[in-house]
Amino acid sequence: MQTSTLKQAKLVIEKPPLFEPLDPPSRLLCGPGPCNPHPRVLKALSMQEIGHLDSAFLHIMEETKTLLRYTWQTNNEFTIPVSGTGSAAMEACVCNLLEPGDKFLVGCNGYFGHRLVEMGHRYGASVVSLQVPWGQIFSAEVLEEHIRKHRPKVLALIHAETSTGACQPLKEAADICHHYDCLLVADTVTSISGVPLHIDQWNVDAAYAGSQKCLSCPPGIAPLTFGPRALDKLRKRRCKVKNWYLDMNLIASYLNKNGSRSYHHTAPINMCYGLREALALVAEEGLEQRWLRHERNALLLWKGLAELGLECLVPQQHRLPTLTTIQVPKGIQATAVTSYMLQNFGIEIGNGLGELEGKVWRVGLMGYNSRTEVVKTLLVALQTALLQQGYSFIRPSFM
């Protein structure tokens, strides 16, 4: 027994000094995410534990899948939470739907397109990166031209680019894809439940999302949906998915409602509670009401920004209501403003990512945080921070 071992080996790493009790500071999270979770979601996270094979848990999982189908507007049976963050769900699309040598066309109009390119390379796809300047979107004409030219097996587009705030239309893209026998994968991380999104009506073949944006759940679990054409591709793979943890063939047999569930990995039980509650809140509010709320508060923000003399990177026509990229005025140091806001008001807004670093701020009004009082608080705080940095402007009407 262990007794002998206990006697033999002494501890070589000393107990660290007692830390202060865990007490994260209060923050108003208006960056690109995570955002403040809804209080009901936080409460759900701390509910008592049940086993991952318990029928009570499988019931919660079925509810979650049903609610997710409503939120994404899809009948896809394979609509699940992935046991990781949004990046894991992104990788699940790449590693399951592409085989080595498959042509993979990626729309790169921001940071996350480039990440897809990187993942595609790693899994041996023949990747074609289609580029427009960050903040712009792809026209149907440009997409058709390149699909005709490259004949990809999969096209990936970022519906809502978290690095730029641009909203890429998907319906025409899907039609073109299907004409050329190509799958359309959509990144809906920053659009799910905040921006109109119709997986089935738009014929999107696969999509993934994050929990920590408009769903107002903490990060750590990520929605994923595969339509019939994506599942067909998965079933007909010539080689196994390299990635065991994200192999959706294995996950499907665990989640299979009919017949025995084979163990794959232990689901993140409490994160599932949180996501289920977050999705229940979407259904209680109603999708259309939720989309309108995000639009209304975005319009209020944009009006306030204009009055501060600030310009948005993305033209209003393609601008996400959930995430706004504000151009940093000349002479202002971007990080000085974000630091000031965090230190003085406990408000987090995001700095620019990738090639927009130092050039924009990123402001998220997502889910629970898409509220009028949040917009107003944010605007006065931003104004104060800008004044501190020597920025001058005409007194805006919201003051």
Next chain:
Amino acid sequence: MQTSTLKQAKLVIEKPPLFEPLDPPSRLLCGPGPCNPHPRVLKALSMQEIGHLDSAFLHIMEETKTLLRYTWQTNNEFTIPVSGTGSAAMEACVCNLLEPGDKFLVGCNGYFGHRLVEMGHRYGASVVSLQVPWGQIFSAEVLEEHIRKHRPKVLALIHAETSTGACQPLKEAADICHHYDCLLVADTVTSISGVPLHIDQWNVDAAYAGSQKCLSCPPGIAPLTFGPRALDKLRKRRCKVKNWYLDMNLIASYLNKNGSRSYHHTAPINMCYGLREALALVAEEGLEQRWLRHERNALLLWKGLAELGLECLVPQQHRLPTLTTIQVPKGIQATAVTSYMLQNFGIEIGNGLGELEGKVWRVGLMGYNSRTEVVKTLLVALQTALLQQGYSFIRPSFM
């Protein structure tokens, strides 16, 4: 703007009927995990959100890493929580420490060895599976013989086999590995903080664990540690890690304490809170005290089982105090007993996994659940369930 889209597309998936409020049933989780989290951990999970780049979060991450080093008894700088479950951390070892063609020797004495074999194949390693019957362990002689024969780059051993309850000694194995310039990877999912474990003194090169066993945290975050030799192998890789999400080169640059942190993925903030609190509880109790508590309660369980005439699969010498596999007596249907216990007492014990299905029950006494009253409750419930199934035995002393 979105207004036009809102007008155009109607919802095709109707709002599901309002579900009952989320209310998971009360369970005493005495299976192979998840176990009941400590109440302080559940409370930590629902603490308010902060950003993943917030210095307050980075502070919590540093505390977590420090506590994890104590718990594993290692000075390894690279000791981190992986943003997934224990299986993700297992895959992180395989995909980072092996390159295509590398010889990979895996000790298979239960379910999880076979999983490592499967992962190794997927990443193109040349896998050699070393087998002994489930429930047994590998002697130093057998290991040396096969290491000398196969000259593997990596040997993986399961310190605590969750499918069998066997505890594999690691110290001699590590010495042999290093003599032959081989890395030792250890699965400590069901041993961390419950069984004596000395990563540095035993010279283990890499180890992974789960949060939902003896750490008494829900599943969804997984400890991982790489020692100097493992890091060296990682740095000298000839090809990129296939798996982007689990590429520890990328993670290392995010977690780098000195200099700028480059964004990789959004950490599962609230699961980090939970793990940090779980590890603080380990330090507050003290590792040796915690190991002794697990041993004491295991001895109590084993005494009770013997009095019920039940036999354990693993000889006491190599038996884990954290997870006990009980042989199902002749004439008893294994799942009838587990179902009866769940339905009548809300107590979960595990069925056998893989080739032990129907042959054993798996009883976990881990972390918060390693308590005398849990053992006593479990024993009377098990006795009652067995009686219901027609099992007869002499009246045990605990009645």
